[in-house]
Each structure stands twice: as C-alpha cells, then as structure tokens.
Amino acid sequence: MSLSLAITAVEEAAPGAPFVLRGPFAQSIPHAAELGFDAIELHIADPAEVDAEAILEGCRDAGIRVSSIGTGLAFLRDGVTLVHPEEPKRATALHRLEHFIDLAARLDCVVIIGLIKGQVRDVGERTLYLQRLTEALRHLIARAERAGVTLVLEAVNRYESDIFNTLAETTTFIEGFGSDRLKLHIDTFHMNVEEDRIAANIAAAGSRIGHVHVADSNRRAPGTAHYDFGGTISALKDAGYTGVLSVECLGLPDPDTAARQAQRFLKGCL
Structure with missing residues (x-):
C-alpha cells in the first residue's frame, strides 16, 4: 500500500488552532474530496455530539474515509485530561476516550491521544503523572484491543508539552505496554524542533509509528518553508508505514489555499 493524504477538519475551534477545514462535517467531508484528499481527520470535543452514521454516509457519498479522530478539543473546550488533579475531570477524560474508541470502531480509524494526556505540571511531579497516565492507558488499551482500534500517542515539542517530546522518549514509553494497539504519532512540525536526525529517528521508531501529521517548519502548509518532506517520506516508506499523511497546519x-498547497506539494513528494 502507498501513503495517502488526509486533511484536518473541525466544526468550531479558536482561529489560531492548526486545523484546516472548518464548519459542519457534512460540508467538510465532500469538500475534502473535492480538494483531492483521500481521507479526513475529524477533531471532536465529545463523540456524543456527532452522528457517526451521517459521517459514514457522507464519506461514502464523497468517496473518502475517516483516517483519524483528534481528541484535543476535550481538553481545550472542557478542560479534562487523564491526569487532572481533580478526580471527576480525570474520570470524564477516561470516559470520553472510551466513547472515542467506540466511535473509531464504527468509523474504522485511529484515535489520537495528544493534549488529553495532560502535562506533568498539571500534577506537580513526574512519578504521579506517569502513574495516572499509565493506569488510564492500560484501561483504554484493553478497550481498544476488544474494539480493534489503534490509539496513537503524540510526540509534541518542548514548548507545548513538558513530557514525550521526542520520538525515542515516546516510543520507549509506548513499548512498556506491549500492545500493538498503542502506537506512536509523529508530527513534522514537532520533529523539526526536537529531532537531531529525523530520518534516522523515524527508522528507529519503525513499525511503532501509527499516524503522521504534516505541516511545514512555520506550521503553514507543506512546501511553504524549509522542512525536508522528501527525506521524511522516504524514511516512512522504508519503515513500512502505509497510513496517511494528515495535514494539520x-x-x-485561507483554508482552501492552504489545503490546495498541501495537497499539490505532498502529491509531488509522493
């Protein structure tokens, strides 16, 4: 299988958030297809607020699929994380992710664990953070295994996260669970900040890579700055990655110009 292209979509988010298509999913799904993308990544605060059957029908009509579900809006909008100091908010985050897994099983896509993982500073010290996150992930992995869903934990640069910044650090943590249902989520924007040898570090992560976000070094559409997408794509192919390159920029x-630039440039790289 060859790599395919996805585009991020959100119904409502802050103007500066790096999501490309905005507005009702019923409009974004066919628009993503019109722009030449193979799949769409949906960013959702609460799966109870979306109609899975309508999404599936829209994708069938448009001839594309859902590649992934972003869960960060659960934190950005509702302030819940898996390590939150308040137990009710930890429980809400856990239950929210259970429902995201159920939704992903219906849509046949991966679930991204990014902002909802929380930060060490939220807890106060690393040991307690890791204890809470590990306990939550063990529970979620068991549910994902039953549902046949893959969870992907994102490596995020040091300016946005105080833990799991590099591919190596994140991969080591993931490997401790011993499950193929928890994989590594990489992002070119974050790798540009953190990785010393991007292609070599992708090779080292290898089959653990489960999802890829792409943006250029300026967080705008690929091809507008200096990131080496050719090298990254070659490394991903060599590692056996056959998923999507999802444009999160x-x-x-404007959204359409960014989407067209990304699609045209990445198709050229592929």
Missing part, C-alpha cells in the same frame, strides 16, 4: 492565508 494553519489555514493561511
């Missing part, structure tokens, strides 16, 4: 100068 700033919608500048």
Whole structure:
C-alpha cells in the first residue's frame, strides 16, 4: 500500500488552532474530496455530539474515509485530561476516550491521544503523572484491543508539552505496554524542533509509528518553508508505514489555499 493524504477538519475551534477545514462535517467531508484528499481527520470535543452514521454516509457519498479522530478539543473546550488533579475531570477524560474508541470502531480509524494526556505540571511531579497516565492507558488499551482500534500517542515539542517530546522518549514509553494497539504519532512540525536526525529517528521508531501529521517548519502548509518532506517520506516508506499523511497546519492565508498547497506539494513528494 502507498501513503495517502488526509486533511484536518473541525466544526468550531479558536482561529489560531492548526486545523484546516472548518464548519459542519457534512460540508467538510465532500469538500475534502473535492480538494483531492483521500481521507479526513475529524477533531471532536465529545463523540456524543456527532452522528457517526451521517459521517459514514457522507464519506461514502464523497468517496473518502475517516483516517483519524483528534481528541484535543476535550481538553481545550472542557478542560479534562487523564491526569487532572481533580478526580471527576480525570474520570470524564477516561470516559470520553472510551466513547472515542467506540466511535473509531464504527468509523474504522485511529484515535489520537495528544493534549488529553495532560502535562506533568498539571500534577506537580513526574512519578504521579506517569502513574495516572499509565493506569488510564492500560484501561483504554484493553478497550481498544476488544474494539480493534489503534490509539496513537503524540510526540509534541518542548514548548507545548513538558513530557514525550521526542520520538525515542515516546516510543520507549509506548513499548512498556506491549500492545500493538498503542502506537506512536509523529508530527513534522514537532520533529523539526526536537529531532537531531529525523530520518534516522523515524527508522528507529519503525513499525511503532501509527499516524503522521504534516505541516511545514512555520506550521503553514507543506512546501511553504524549509522542512525536508522528501527525506521524511522516504524514511516512512522504508519503515513500512502505509497510513496517511494528515495535514494539520494553519489555514493561511485561507483554508482552501492552504489545503490546495498541501495537497499539490505532498502529491509531488509522493
């Protein structure tokens, strides 16, 4: 299988958030297809607020699929994380992710664990953070295994996260669970900040890679700055990655222009 292209979509988010298509999913799904993408990544605060059957029908009609579900809006909008100091908010985050897994099983896509994992500073010290996150992930992995869903834990740069910044650090943590249902989520924008040898570090992560976000070094559409996408794509192919390259970038100068630039440039790289 060859790599395919996805585009991020959100119904409502802050203007500066790096999601490209905005507005009702019923409009974004066919628009993603019109723009030449193979799949769409949906960013959702609460799966109870979306109609899975309508999404599936829209994808069938448009001839594309859902590649992934982003869960960060659960934190951005509702302030819940898996390590939150308040137990009710930890429980809400856990239950929310259970429902995300159920939704992903219906849509046949991966679930991203990014902002909802929380930060060490939220807890106060690393040991307690890791204890809470590990306990939550063990529970979620068991549910994902039953549902046939893959969870992907994102490596995020040091300016946005105080833990799991590099591919190596994140991969080591993931390997401790011993499950193929928890994989590594990489992002070119974050790798540009953190990785010393991007292609070599992708090779070292190998089959653990489960999802890829792409944006250029300026967080705008690929091809607008200096990131080496050719090297990254070659390394991903060599590692046996056959998933999507999902465009998560700033919608500048406007969403359609950014999407067309990304699609055209990445198709050229592929």
